[in-house]
Amino acid sequence: MNVQAWTFLLVAASFALYIGIAVWSRASSTKDFYVAGGGVSPLANGMATAADWMSAASFISMAGLISFMGYDGSVYLMGWTGGYVLLALLLAPYLRKYGAFTVPDFVGDRYYSQLARIVAVVCAIFVSFTYVAGQMRGVGIVFGRFLEVDVNVGVGIGMAIVFFYAVLGGMKGITYTQVAQYCVLIFAFMVPAIFLSLMITGTPIPQFGLGGVEQASGIPLLERLNGLHRELGFGPYTSGTKSTLDVFFITAALMVGTAGLPHVIIRFYTVPRVRDARISVGWALLFISLLYTTAPAVAVFARTNLINSVQDVPYAQVPEWFTKWEDTGLLTFNDVNGDGLIQYVGPESSITNELTVDRDIMVLANPEIANLPAWVIGLVAAGGLAAALSTAAGLLLVISSAVSHDLLKRSLKPDISEKQELLAARCAAGVAVIVAGYFGMNPPGFVAQVVAFAFGLAASSFFPAIILGIFSKRTTREGAILGMVSGITFTAAYIVYFNFVNPEANNAASWWFGISPEGIGTVGMLLNFAVTIVVSRMTPEPPPQVQVLVDLIRVPRGAGEAHELSI
Amino acid sequence: MSDTSEHSHVDERPSVTDPETVARHAEYWRRNVRVLGMLLVAWFVVSYLAGIVFAEALNAFTLPFTNFPVGFWFAQQGSIYVFVILIFVYVKLMNDLDREFDVDEGASS
Numbered sequence: 001m002n003v004q005a006w007t008f009l010l011v012a013a014s015f016a017l018y019i020g021i022a023v024w025s026r027a028s029s030t031k032d033f034y035v036a037g038g039g040v041s042p043l044a045n046g047m048a049t050a051a052d053w054m055s056a057a058s059f060i061s062m063a064g065l066i067s068f069m070g071y072d073g074s075v076y077l078m079g080w081t082g083g084y085v086l087l088a089l090l091l092a093p094y095l096r097k098y099g100a101f102t103v104p105d106f107v108g109d110r111y112y113s114q115l116a117r118i119v120a121v122v123c124a125i126f127v128s129f130t131y132v133a134g135q136m137r138g139v140g141i142v143f144g145r146f147l148e149v150d151v152n153v154g155v156g157i158g159m160a161i162v163f164f165y166a167v168l169g170g171m172k173g174i175t176y177t178q179v180a181q182y183c184v185l186i187f188a189f190m191v192p193a194i195f196l197s198l199m200i201t202g203t204p205i206p207q208f209g210l211g212g213v214e215q216a217s218g219i220p221l222l223e224r225l226n227g228l229h230r231e232l233g234f235g236p237y238t239s240g241t242k243s244t245l246d247v248f249f250i251t252a253a254l255m256v257g258t259a260g261l262p263h264v265i266i267r268f269y270t271v272p273r274v275r276d277a278r279i280s281v282g283w284a285l286l287f288i289s290l291l292y293t294t295a296p297a298v299a300v301f302a303r304t305n306l307i308n309s310v311q312d313v314p315y316a317q318v319p320e321w322f323t324k325w326e327d328t329g330l331l332t333f334n335d336v337n338g339d340g341l342i343q344y345v346g347p348e349s350s351i352t353n354e355l356t357v358d359r360d361i362m363v364l365a366n367p368e369i370a371n372l373p374a375w376v377i378g379l380v381a382a383g384g385l386a387a388a389l390s391t392a393a394g395l396l397l398v399i400s401s402a403v404s405h406d407l408l409k410r411s412l413k414p415d416i417s418e419k420q421e422l423l424a425a426r427c428a429a430g431v432a433v434i435v436a437g438y439f440g441m442n443p444p445g446f447v448a449q450v451v452a453f454a455f456g457l458a459a460s461s462f463f464p465a466i467i468l469g470i471f472s473k474r475t476t477r478e479g480a481i482l483g484m485v486s487g488i489t490f491t492a493a494y495i496v497y498f499n500f501v502n503p504e505a506n507n508a509a510s511w512w513f514g515i516s517p518e519g520i521g522t523v524g525m526l527l528n529f530a531v532t533i534v535v536s537r538m539t540p541e542p543p544p545q546v547q548v549l550v551d552l553i554r555v556p557r558g559a560g561e562a563h564e565l566s567i
Numbered sequence: 568m569s570d571t572s573e574h575s576h577v578d579e580r581p582s583v584t585d586p587e588t589v590a591r592h593a594e595y596w597r598r599n600v601r602v603l604g605m606l607l608v609a610w611f612v613v614s615y616l617a618g619i620v621f622a623e624a625l626n627a628f629t630l631p632f633t634n635f636p637v638g639f640w641f642a643q644q645g646s647i648y649v650f651v652i653l654i655f656v657y658v659k660l661m662n663d664l665d666r667e668f669d670v671d672e673g674a675s676s
Contacts, residue, residue: 089603
C-alpha cells in the first residue's frame with residue numbers, strides 16, 4: 001500500500017472510533033454536558049486533559065520550531081509544562097472544592113458581582129476563539145498535504161466530526177473521545193521518534209538518543225550538530241540568541257497562561273473529589289511530558305537529517321518529499337549562484353542561503369526525509385488530526401458553556417429550565433463550530449501569532465483573579481475587576497502596537513527592557529496583581545458570606561459532586 | 568453590579584463556627600502554604616535558574632553518563648522530569664496532611 005492509502009485507512013479508522021465513542025457516551029443532563037457528570041476517574045481525566053492541552057501546535061509545530069530555534073525553543077518546553085505545577089498547587093484542588101461548572105462561575109461568585117462574571121466571560125470567549133481558529137487551520141493543512149483534498153474540504157470534514165461529538169456528547173462525549181485521541185496522538189508521535197533514534201544513535205529511547213552518540217560519525221550528537229551549525233554559519237544549537245531576560249519572561253507568560261486557560265481548568269471539575277483533582281493534574285503532566293521530552297529529540301534528529309540530506313545535493317537529484325513539499329509552497333529553493341547545488345546556510349555564512357523551509361512542516365516531513373515506511377507517515381497524519389480535533393472540541397465546550405450557562409442561566413434568564421439550558425448549550429456549540437470553521441477556511445493572516453498571544457492574555461487576566469480569590473480573603477470585587485481589565489488591556493495594547501500598529505518597530509531595540517510581545521503577558525500579570533492588591537486595600541472588605549466561602553474552599557472535606565445549581 | 572449571593576453557592580453551605588475547628592483549619596492552611604512554598608522554590612530553581620539564568624554557565628559541564636550540556640539538559644529535559652515529580656510529591660504530602668488534620672474525604676465519595 002502507498003502512503004495515501006495508508007493515510008486514508010488510518011484517518012478513517014480513527015474517525016470511526018471517535019464517532020462510536022460519542023454515540024456511546026452522549027450527554028443527557030446539563031451536568032453531563034458541562035462536567036461529564038462529575039464522575040470521571042483521575043487517570044482518564046489526566047489522559048483527556050493531555051489530549052485537550054496538546055493541540056496541533058504541540059504535535060505539528062513545536063518540534064519544528066525547536067529544530068530551528070535550538071536552545072531558544074526551550075521556552076515552549078518549560079513554559080507549556082511548568083504551568084501544570086502552578087495548576088496542581090495553586091488552582092485545581094480549590095476550584096474542584098468550589099465545584100462550579102465554569103471559570104466565570106467562580107469569578108462571579110467569589111467577587112459577588114455580575115460585572116466580574118461578564119468580564120470573565122468575555123475573556124474566556126476571546127481566548128478560546130483565537131485558539132480554536134488555529135486548530136481548524138491545522139486540520140486543513142493535514143488534509144491538504146496527505147489526503148490531497150482541498151484545504152477547505154478538509155476543514156469541512158473536521159468541522160463535521162467535531163460538531164457531531166461535541167454537540168451530541170458535551171463534556172462527557174469529549175472526555176472519552178479525548179482519551180482515545182491521546183492514545184492515537186502519542187503513538188503517532190513516538191513511533192517515528194523511536195525509528196529515528198534507532199537509525200541515528202542506535203538507542204530506541206529518543207530521550208537518551210538526544211544525549212547519545214551519532215553512530216555514523218562516532219561524535220556525540222549535540223556536539224556534531226553544533227559543529228554542522230558552525231560550518232554553515234548558524235549560531236550554536238545548544239546556546240540561544242534571545243536575551244536571558246526575554247527567555248525568562250516568555251517562559252513565565254506561557255507557564256502562567258497555561259494555568260489560566262479556561263479549557264484546561266474546567267477539566268478538573270469533572271473528577272469526584274479534591275484529591276482526585278490533585279492526582280489527575282499529575283497524570284496529565286506525566287502523559288504530556290512523554291511528548292514534551294521526545295519533541296526536543298525529534299527536533300535534533302530532524303535538524304541533523306535535514307542538513308545531511310539537502311546540503312550540497314544537486315537539485316536535479318532531490319528526493320520525492322522535497323518536490324512534494326515544494327508544491328505546497330512551504331519549502332522553496334532558489335539557486336542564487338546557479339551551480340545546481342542546494343546551499344543551506346545560516347546568517348553568519350559568507351555565501352547566500354538558497355533554501356527556505358517552513359517550520360511547520362518538520363514533524364510531518366520528518367518520516368519521509370528519513371525514509372520510514374508508508375504506514376508511519378499515515379499514522380503521523382492521523383495523530384496530527386487527533387491533536388487538533390481534541391483541542392478544538394475542548395475549546396468549543398468552553399465557548400458553549402460560557403454562552404448557555406454564564407450568560408443565559410446565571411445572568412440574563414435565571415429561570416430557564418434544565419432542558420432549555422441543554423438545548424441552548426448544544427446550539428451555542430453548533431454556532432461556535434461554524435464560526436471556528438469559517439476562520440479555519442479564511443484565516444486572518446495573524447492566526448499563528450494570535451494563538452501564541454492567547455497565553456499572554458490568559459496570564460494577565462484570569463490567573464491573578466483566581467489565585468488571589470483563593471489565597472487572599474481581603475481581595476474585593478473592585479480590586480479583581482480593575483486588575484483583570486488593566487492586565488488584559490495593557491497586554492493586548494502592547495501586542496497590538498508591535499504587531500499591527502507599528503510592526504517595523506517590532507525588534508529588541510524598541511521593546512520595553514527588551515521584552516518581546518510574547519513575554520509581555522508576564523508584565524501584564526504583575527500589573528494585574530499590583531492593581532488588585534492595592535485597590536482591594538482601599539475598598540470595603542468582601543461580605544462575610546464570601547469570606548466563609550473562601551474558608552470552605554481551602555479545606556478538602558465535603559467537596560461532593562460538581563454542583564447542580566439549585567436555586 | 569447586583570448582589571448575586573442568592574444565586575450563589577455561598578448560602579448552601581454550613582459555616583464552621585466551632586472555635587477548635589476554626590483553629591485547626593487555620594493551622595492546616597498554614598501548613599498547606601508551607602508545602603506549596605517549598606515545592607515552588609524547587610520549581611523555580613530547576614527551570615528559571617538552572618534552565619535559563621545559569622544555563623550558559625552550566626553548559627560548560629556535561630551531565631554524567633550522557634553527552635548533554637547541563638544547562639541545555641535542564642531547559643529541554645530535566646526541568647520537565649522535575650515538574651512531574653513535584654506534582655506527585657505534592658499529592659503525597661497533601662494527602663498525608665489532610666489525614667493529619669482530619670479534613671480528608673475518605674475512601675470513596
